[in-house]
Amino acid sequence: MSKSAVESAKDSSATTAAPASASAPDPSSIPAGKIASAETILGRDQVPILCYHQIRDWRPRDSKGAKDYIVPVANFREQIKMLADSGYHTILPDQLYAYLATGAPLPSKPVMLTFDDTDLDQFTIARPTLEKYGFKGVYFVMTVSLGRPNYMSKAQVKQLSDEGNVIGSHTWDHHNVKKYQGQDWVTQIDKPTKTLEEITGKDIKYFAYPFGLWNPEAIPELKKRGFVGAFVLAEKRDQQDPLYTIRRIIASGYWSPRTLHNSMVNSF
Ligand SMILES: [Zn+2]
Numbered sequence: 264m265s266k267s268a269v270e271s272a273k274d275s276s277a278t279t280a281a282p283a284s285a286s287a288p289d290p291s292s293i294p295a296g297k298i299a300s301a302e303t304i305l306g307r308d309q310v311p312i313l314c315y316h317q318i319r320d321w322r323p324r325d326s327k328g329a330k331d332y333i334v335p336v337a338n339f340r341e342q343i344k345m346l347a348d349s350g351y352h353t354i355l356p357d358q359l360y361a362y363l364a365t366g367a368p369l370p371s372k373p374v375m376l377t378f379d380d381t382d383l384d385q386f387t388i389a390r391p392t393l394e395k396y397g398f399k400g401v402y403f404v405m406t407v408s409l410g411r412p413n414y415m416s417k418a419q420v421k422q423l424s425d426e427g428n429v430i431g432s433h434t435w436d437h438h439n440v441k442k443y444q445g446q447d448w449v450t451q452i453d454k455p456t457k458t459l460e461e462i463t464g465k466d467i468k469y470f471a472y473p474f475g476l477w478n479p480e481a482i483p484e485l486k487k488r489g490f491v492g493a494f495v496l497a498e499k500r501d502q503q504d505p506l507y508t509i510r511r512i513i514a515s516g517y518w519s520p521r522t523l524h525n526s527m528v529n530s531f
Pocket residue numbers: 379380433437473474
């Protein structure tokens with residue numbers, strides 16, 4: 264009796280899921296008073312967020328450790344196909360923000376795909392692969408690399424943005440945020456933000472910490488600069504500021520689609 268009540272309650276909550284194409288409000292339009300407490304945010308189910316770096320076939324000189332960060336092309340395509348075949352819907356940071364901050368509904372089986380470090384294969388391989396399934400991604404750009412060989416150009420970053428993907432900041436040249444002093448905030452954060460805003464014509468609202476490394480001192484600095492969310496890797500979230508320590512896992516080059524799926528289920 265009670266079991267079926269629980270099941271029907273679950274069914275009815277499932278019907279409130281937002282359509283996959285739902286657009287989310289800009290975080291700045293959400294009144295401060297409507298933003299949930301840290302405790303409430305920490306209590307919500309986490310959305311699986313995957314972090315990719317290079318997408319290319321392994322070379323003989325790639326180290327064992329590097330292969331976690333280098334997903335072979337066929338493997339990447341299989342991972343993304345698995346997500347589509349399993350009914351996942353990609354969401355973007357404003358949707359995640361509205362969900363975490365206000366409890367706004369998400370599409371069923373939400374996932375976020377993020378790409379760090381500006382690698383060219385994110386444009387040449389990931390972009391068309393995601394497009395095939397109607398997926399969108401988040402690209403955390405390190406601005407020092409723009410236009411260098413094997414990295415994306417400004418025009419490619421603009422194209423990704425124009426096509427409905429989100430561009431976020433990943434600093435100027437990947438220095439560890441925990442070591443910033445004075446002028447470093449200008450070099451690593453302020454100038455790259457301005458560059459990315461000029462390229463995309465949009466506000467840059469989200470940040471990914473290089474190496475996933477952060478400290479509590481960095482959070483007020485990011486807030487002061489208008490960032491509304493920041494992404495770490497698999498470690499624990501900050502108990503006061505979970506929106507500035509949103510967890511991701513690195514989708515390893517070693518992982519089959521099945522292993523990836525198991526990791527998503529177990530890590531979030
Ligand atoms: Zn990085």
